[in-house]
Amino acid sequence: MLSIGEFSRICEVTPKTLRYYEEIGLLYPEEISLENGYRYYSIKQLEKMLLINRLKSYKLSLEEIKVITGAMGVSSDNQILSALIRQKGLLLNQIEKISNIIRQIDFDIQQIKVGKSIMSYLLDIDVKLVEYPQQNILYLRRKLTHEECLNGYSQFFCKLYQKIATEKLTVMGPAITIYHNPSCDPFEFEIExxxxxxxxxxxxxxxxxxxxxxxxxxxxxxxxxxxxARQQEWAESNGYDFIRSPFELYITEPNATNTPDDYITEIYYPVIKRR
Incomplete structure (x- = not known):
């Protein structure tokens, strides 16, 4: 048996951490002395503690680790495999987001080095007046929370394209998202x-x-x-008012490419000339 001090030294965790793991049911001592309350751990528990440390290094939460390892021993390889695959996907998504941020920082650094404002890119956004034609659209209109919006719109477009395939309908243009006026709930959005x-x-x-x-x-x-933001500025400067909901056309659909850099999206906002 190993004392809590010996066990913590071998596994490179503090005794305080081990007591916390005991409190939340992640790792119990093999034995607790009734006389003095000293904690003792078995040699076999070293493997579980090392597994906990390894899973922590993969940024898994203690609750997730508790489920994976189980309360009384090491879990099966299948449980660990499933957790690792899921966590790898989350970490890769974080890497992509951080990479995008770094690219944006590099762009801003270059703008400032050549004497431009960090916000000067707004002036490079082209705004045109166009006549958008009347269309017949197959649609779904939903109220979504901000969190649901972050999860993406693919499920809704899948339903539309399934109907199109089933009924052998003829597609006449790219998919459209129409953003209607916000509801009274600031965290809810009505989207078509x-x-x-x-x-x-x-x-x-x-x-x-x-x-x-x-x-x-x-x-x-x-x-x-x-x-x-640029469209708002342009409309104000040129004497136009927005009269209906904005909408977006996905010229390049997200599912058709692996890199966001390849996305092409057209943004439209209906306007009228101010009198």
Whole structure:
């Protein structure tokens, strides 16, 4: 048997940490002295403690580790494999986000070095006046929380394309997302997902917008707020008012490419000339 001090030294954790693990049910001592309350751990428990340390280094939470290892011993390899695959995906997603941030920082550094403002990129966003044609769209309209929006829109477009395939409908253009006015709940958004089709069937409607300001986003959706900000500035400077909900066309669908840098999205905002 190993004392708590010996066990903590071998496994490179503090006795305080071991007591906390005992408190949350992650790792219990093999024996507790009734006379003085001293904790003792068995040699066999070294393996479980080393596994806990290893899983912690992979950024798994203690609750996740508790589920993986079980309360009374090392879990099966299948449980560990499933957890590692899931965690690897999360870490790769974090790496991608950090890489995008680093690229943006590098861009800003170069802008400042050549004497430009960090926000000067807004002036490089092209804004045009266009007439957007009337279309017949197959649509789904939903109220989503901010968290649901972050999870992406693919499930809604999948439903539309499934109907299109089942009923052998004719697609007439790229997928569209229409952002309607926010509800009274600031954390809820009303969004319409649509695909232009030729046939008039159940679930379709006319989509009329007419005069719009249009900009094109090349790259990650993380930069899309800059587009909307630039359109607002342009409309104010040129005497136009926004009259209906903005909408986005996915010229390059996210599922069709592996890199956000390849995304092409057109952003439209219906306007009218101010009198």
């Amino acid at each position: 997902f649509a695909v232009p089709i030729k046939e008039v069937v159940t679930g379709t409607r006319d989509f009329q917008n007419g005069l719009c300001v249009k900009s094109t986003l090349n790259g990650s959706y993380a930069n899309i707020t800059s587009i909307y």
